[in-house]
Amino acid sequence: MIFVMVSKSICPIAPLKSYMVYMPAVLVAAGIAVLSLVEKEHAPEMPMGDKWSHCVAYCVLGICLMGALLVNGHKRWSWWLLTVVGCTAYGLLMEALQRFCTLTRSGEMADLLADFLGVLIGMIVVFIFKIAASRHPDISK
Numbered sequence: 001m002i003f004v005m006v007s008k009s010i011c012p013i014a015p016l017k018s019y020m021v022y023m024p025a026v027l028v029a030a031g032i033a034v035l036s037l038v039e040k041e042h043a044p045e046m047p048m049g050d051k052w053s054h055c056v057a058y059c060v061l062g063i064c065l066m067g068a069l070l071v072n073g074h075k076r077w078s079w080w081l082l083t084v085v086g087c088t089a090y091g092l093l094m095e096a097l098q099r100f101c102t103l104t105r106s107g108e109m110a111d112l113l114a115d116f117l118g119v120l121i122g123m124i125v126v127f128i129f130k131i132a133a134s135r136h137p138d139i140s141k
Helices: 002-010 019-037 050-071 077-101 109-135
Strands: none
Touching (some): 019 050, 019 077, 050 077
């Protein structure tokens, strides 16, 4: 009992309903980091092309993160905006790391644009599902 009280006062995530709902977003972000920072000769060949791969990866990241926030009751528009800005900033970080920390990769603004568009598409998908769930109460249970 004392451990729970101490951990809630130390860890800012602990008071949330469940921090485990963020695990898919963390795993997707880790996967993006690995695929972004591995040298080209060791990177898997992307069948749909580089820009589409960026778009799909960041779409999935946005969906996972916004879904976790909604499950934890963060429903205000500011969380939607924070998700878009945060995921895009993560994309900018990955592009900067590619540019300055790898030998065979280069950061591109077109990749960052694909990341941003992917996050926006993810937010639209979550919004559509949120509206559908609110119109059909049986789905949201």
